[in-house]
Amino acid sequence: MSATLDPISSGRQAVTGLIEEVAKTNPVHAKKLERFLMALGDDYFEFAGPFIHRIETYLTARGHTLEFAVKCYLNMIADVTMEHVRFLRSGRYTSTSFAEVNERVYGNPKVMSYYMHGLLLSQVLWAHHYKMLRFFHSGLEKRAAGIKHYMEVGGGHGMFLADALGMVKGGETFTMVDISPASLEMAQEFVPHDPRTAFKLADVFAYEHGEKMDFITMGEVMEHVEDPVALLARLRTFLKDDGRVFITTPTNAPAIDHIFLFTSAEHIRQVIHAAGYDIEEELGIWSEEMPPEQLEKNKVTLLYGAFLKPRLS
Template identity: 30%
Template sequence: MASDIVQDDDQKPNPNADYLADLAPFASLHTLAARIVAIWPEHHAYLAARFHDFDTAFEARMDEVARLALIDIGGRLDLYVSDYRWMCEAFIAEEFHFRRNRTYRLKTFAEAEREVYARPEVMERYVRGILISQLVWEPHARAFDMFRNAFLGAAQAGSDYLEIGPGHGLFVYFAAHCRAIASIEAWDVSQSSIAETRNALARLGVTRDVRIELCDVVQAPPRHEAFDLAVISEVLEHLEQPDLALRSLHAALRPGGRIFVNAPVNSPAPDHIYLWQSPDEFVSFFEQQGFDVEYARFFPVTGASLGTALRKRLSISCVLLGRKRDADLTEI
C-alpha cells in the first residue's frame, strides 16, 4: 500500500554555516558553492541548509558529478550561476501562484511550449539553471545518487538501457560507464535538445555508442519489449497525460524490466503542468500504470523535514524504483 511507503521523518535538518570549509576536500563542489555565494550572497542560507549534517560519502559522490558538470560548463560558470539565480526567482513567482490557488499556473503542454520551450532565450537560461540545480538542490542530488547506486548499481549484465529526455547527459554518462549496460538509447521530442545532449556527451568524453531518437514517449513506443531498464526523471510533471508515458515505457520494457522514476509533487515551476498533491497519490498513479514499487524514497525541499513537507504540502521529489508487472495491462 502506498501509505505504508511514506515514512514521516520529522527530524529538522541542522544548517551548516561552515559548508565551504567542509567542502574544501571536494574541489568541484567547493568551486561551485563558492562561486554561487560570491555572485548571489543571499543564497548563503540555502547552501547552509543544503549541506546540513554534512554527509561526506554522499558529497564525495556528488563531487564527481560536479566535476563532470564543470567540464560541460567550461569557462562559463558565472553565466550558469546567474541563470540559476534567474531560474530560482522564476520559481518563486510560480510558488506565489501555487500557494494562492493550489494549482500550477500552466495546464497544457501548448502553454509551456509557448512560454518556455519555443523561446530559445528562455530555454537556454532554464537549461543552464537546471544543471546547477542538479548539484545544489538536495532532492535533485539525492535522486541522482539513487540512480547511480540503487538503480544502475543493481543492473544485470547485458542490460539494454532506455532514457526519456536525456537533457544534460549526466544520466547517460554514468550508464555509459556501467559495465552491465549492453546498449544505450534515449528519446527526446526536441531536435535541438538532442543536439545539446550529443554536444554534452562529446564534451564529457563519452565514446560509447549512444542512440538518441526523435520520439515522443506519450505515443506508442517504436519497439515493444526491447529494453531491460527505463529511466524517466523530471519529465512526467511536464506532460498533460503522464499515464501515457508510463504505459509506453511499460510496453517498451521486457518482462521483469526495471524502471527509475523521479517526479516532484507540489512543485510549481514555469513549465510544470501535472500536479500530484502527495507522494501517496504519485505512488498510486505509478502502480496504476502496471508497475510494482520495489524501492521508494521521498526527498523534501532543501531545509525541510519530510514530516514538515507533508504537512505543509511542500515540494517533495518522489523517486521510485519499480518493476514491470506483467499481464494486467492491454499493451498500447
C-alpha cells in the same frame, strides 16, 4: 592552488565559489544552499568538484562562464519563487497543457537558454537532486547484472545516462530519447563518447524501437505531461516482461514548465499502479527541513523516486 587540493577539498572549494556567486544577487537563496550543501558528506564534494568542472568546460566551449550560468540559475530561481507564490494562492500550477508550456518555455529561445543552464546547475546545487542520484546509483547497481539494453526518456543533460554507462558493464545499447533538441545537444556534450550510445530526437509517444529494453530511466518527466499514466503505459511497450523502470517526479513543485500536479507520494503511487506497475523500492526526499507535520501542510516539494516492475497479467 586547486591542483594541490584533494578531491574533497577541491569540490568543497568549487561549491563554496558557486554559493558565493549566488549570494551576490540572492543572499536568501544562498543561505539555503549553504545550509543544505555544507551538511552533506564528503561523497557529495567528491561528486561536485568534477561535475562543476564539466559544466565549466561545457560553458567555456560556448563562450560562457560559470558566472553566466549562475545568472541563468538565479533567473530560474526567481521563476520558481513566483510560481510558488501563485501555487500557494491558487493550489494549482499556472500551466495545465503542453501547448501552454510549449509557447511559454520550450518554444521561447530566450527562456530556454537560461532555463537549461539553470537546470544544469540545479543538479549540483540542490541537495535532494544529489540524494536521488545516490538512490539511483545504489538501485541500478543491484539490478545491473543482465541489463543489455538500456533506455533513458527525457534525459536532460545526460548525467544519469553517463553514470549508467559506467555501471552497467554488460550493456550493449544505451538509447536516449528526448523531445528537446537543446537537451539532446547538451547530453551529447556531457555523456562520454561511447559507441554503444544512441541519441534519438523524438516524442516518446511516436518513437518506435525494435529491441525490448531491460531497463528504462525517466527522471523528472512525469510532471511535464498532461497524462502521466499514459506516459508510463507507453514505457511499458518498450520494456521486457522482466525489465525494470526507474522514475523520479516531484510533488507540489511549481515551475514554469510543470503541468501535472502530484499532491503527495500516494498520488504518485496511484498513477504508477494505474499504469500497470508495482513498486519495488522507493524514496521520498523533502526539499525543506521542518517538523514532519508541517511539511504537507506547507505543501513542501517532495522529490519521489522509485524502481518499478511491470505487473504481469
